[in-house]
Amino acid sequence: MLKQVKGIKLKIMCDNMVRVGSRGVLGEHGFAAMIAHGEDMTLLDTGQSATVILNNMAMKKGNMDNGTVNRKEDANGSSRLTVALSHGHFDHSGGLLGLASCGRYRCTVHAHPDAFCRRYKKSKEKVVDISMPYPKEKLLEVAEVAESRGQTLLKEWAMLSGEVARSNAFEVPETEFFIDRGDGIEKDPFLDDQSVFMNLEGKGLVIITGCAHSGIINIIDHARRATGVQDVYAVIGGFHMVDYSAGKMKRTIEALRERRPAILMPCHCTGIEAMFALREGLGKCVQPGSAGMEIAL
Secondary structure (H helix, E strand, O other): OOOEEOOOEEEEEEOOOEOOOOOOOOOOOOOEEEEEEOOEEEEEOOOOOHHHHHHHHHOOHHHOOOOOOOOOEOOOOOEEEEEEOOOOOHHHHOOHHHHHHOOOEEEEEEEOHHHHOEEEEEEOOEEEEOOOOOOHHHHHOOOEEEEOOOOEEEEOOEEEOOOOOOOOOOOOOOOOEEEEOOOOEEEOOOOOOOOEEEEEOOOEEEEEEOOOOOOHHHHHHHHHHHHOOOOEEEEEEEOOOOOOOHHHHHHHHHHHHHHOOOEEEEEOOOOHHHHHHHHHHHHHHEOOOOEOOEEEO
């Protein structure tokens, strides 16, 4: 069971955009978010480079890290850090190897088995490798890896979604993405697309996504089924709406309106035009996110 909590703090550690007025915060095409309940923390994704994630995790403003992700340390002084991977693309996993090998953190990494497969995208008639930029064997040298297809309690207050059921007809996997599990290249169903769920006392679900390749409505409905909590308070992360048709965007906005999140924070791969469409359709609950932002929920 997912423990209900009174407060969650979130800091966006990596995003395509950097918060206006930030000093020293770096951005890149990618996503990472540190999620905290009290002194207990977990990291969703790591962006595409160790440079950005290590720099931004070292920023002391707001005391989200302060150099000690968790006060529990091992014998050599490394802080324990739980890391969840939303999926295996380079812009979400690329910084992980450097993070795990820098000596500051002892990482336990939770991921779906497909996260370690070769991944490809067809772009302008060219096929581009967008896989995790190192083999799993390299990661195993510096971190513990726990693979699962089902729901996982990262903490008693934070759940990793596991495989997300496709429960509507309009959110289907994009056709330009491919996967090779070792027996040939096929269209990618994004079974490894995972999100993190929390249950905020008196408010409802907080859902943090990586890219939402499963579809943001599918993810919300999966979170409701997985937790038994129907109220949706906040949905934050990449929504991958950059190529949505007008019709698909309209249906998504209608479905979001029915589910009534108080906070909708699109980041990373959502797309600027989609952010404008969400704001126009849903109003001030839509608040675009950026690296360096700290959100108290």
